[in-house]
Amino acid sequence: MRRCRRVLILFIAAAMLNVLVAWGCILWSPYTSHTAPSDESLADGYPASIAGPYGQQGYWFAATGFGAWQSVPSGARGAEGQFISWRGTHTPAYYRGGWPMWSLQSTVTFHDYRARWDLPVTEILRRGMQTSWLPAWLHVHQERRLPLVPFWSGFAANTLVYLLVIVAIRLLVIRVFKWTSGRAATTPPAQSGRLMAAEAARRSARRDGSQREPFHRVEPYQLSLWMRPPFQDGTPSLTRPPPDALLRLQQAE
Numbered sequence: 706m707r708r709c710r711r712v713l714i715l716f717i718a719a720a721m722l723n724v725l726v727a728w729g730c731i732l733w734s735p736y737t738s739h740t741a742p743s744d745e746s747l748a749d750g751y752p753a754s755i756a757g758p759y760g761q762q763g764y765w766f767a768a769t770g771f772g773a774w775q776s777v778p779s780g781a782r783g784a785e786g787q788f789i790s791w792r793g794t795h796t797p798a799y800y801r802g803g804w805p806m807w808s809l810q811s812t813v814t815f816h817d818y819r820a821r822w823d824l825p826v827t828e829i830l831r832r833g834m835q836t837s838w839l840p841a842w843l844h845v846h847q848e849r850r851l852p853l854v855p856f857w858s859g860f861a862a863n864t865l866v867y868l869l870v871i872v873a874i875r876l877l878v879i880r881v882f883k884w885t886s887g888r889a890a891t892t893p894p895a896q897s898g899r900l901m902a903a904e905a906a907r908r909s910a911r912r913d914g915s916q917r918e919p920f921h922r923v924e925p926y927q928l929s930l931w932m933r934p935p936f937q938d939g940t941p942s943l944t945r946p947p948p949d950a951l952l953r954l955q956q957a958e
Contacts, residue, residue: 719868723860726867727802727809727852730772732836732845740767750786758799764791772804775849800833800850805866806859811852830854 742755742764754762763778776799782792800811811833816824821832833850 715868715871716864719864719871720860722867722871723803723808723863726804726863727772730770730804731800731802731849731851732839732843734770734773735846736768736770736773736775738769740765740769742766744788746788751781751783751788761797763795772802773849774801774807775799800852801856802852803856803859803863806862807856808860808863809852810854810856811850812854813850 743752745752747753752764755765757763757765757778758776761778764781765776765778767776768774778795778798780792780795782789796813796815798813800813801807802809811831813832814828816828821829824832830853833852833854836845836849836851837847839845
């Protein structure tokens with residue numbers, strides 16, 4: 706049961722990472738490749754149409770970047786049967802994001818002239834969120850959409866890829882932790898003591914490079930005074946000086 710719960714958590718983390726990567730590519734990845742229909746007019750005076758993402762014929766303008774893609778149809782303006790210029794954008798328009806495969810898609814279709822929040826919920830979810838709604842300090846690309854609907858084939862493939870990446874990172878962290886723990890446990894005591902002494906000396910060093918003196922030096926007469934055993938009558942040696950000290954004092958006088 707615990708193993709199943711762990712696998713489920715890893716799958717959820719991989720799916721969330723998949724969504725975040727797709728949104729990040731849409732928000733900040735520039736378009737590096739553009740595809741547009743030809744401007745050359747045919748016999749009827751208008752350019753030739755090209756196939757859209759699902760085979761629809763029209764004047765499709767496509768743009769592709771790292772993890773971001775869009776395809777939007779446009780209209781043609783003409784006069785007296787001759788093509789003049791491209792006019793506006795039409796529907797359906799498609800926006801996709803994800804890496805290494807497209808995993809999320811936004812589809813904008815003409816429903817009616819109602820405001821965005823008056824549309825059906827399914828249409829709102831299918832369209833996604835416009836990037837122009839985000840605050841300016843994020844510096845995102847405008848005229849794009851954050852898709853909310855999975856592009857199932859790519860979503861499953863990307864989730865599997867990110868799951869393998871998460872599992873590999875987890876195993877690497879566990880291996881490094883075990884290696885460091887085993888190295889600390891097998892360090893010899895003498896070596897660890899030298900390391901501790903070196904660390905203590907480094908901490909006690911002054912800024913000018915000299916060493917602090919952590920203890921006061923004990924002179925030989927102090928050793929004889931402090932380490933001398935008590936007298937035979939039980940009086941501690943600290944209460945009176947030893948006989949040899951008295952003898953030296955009388956000789957000095």
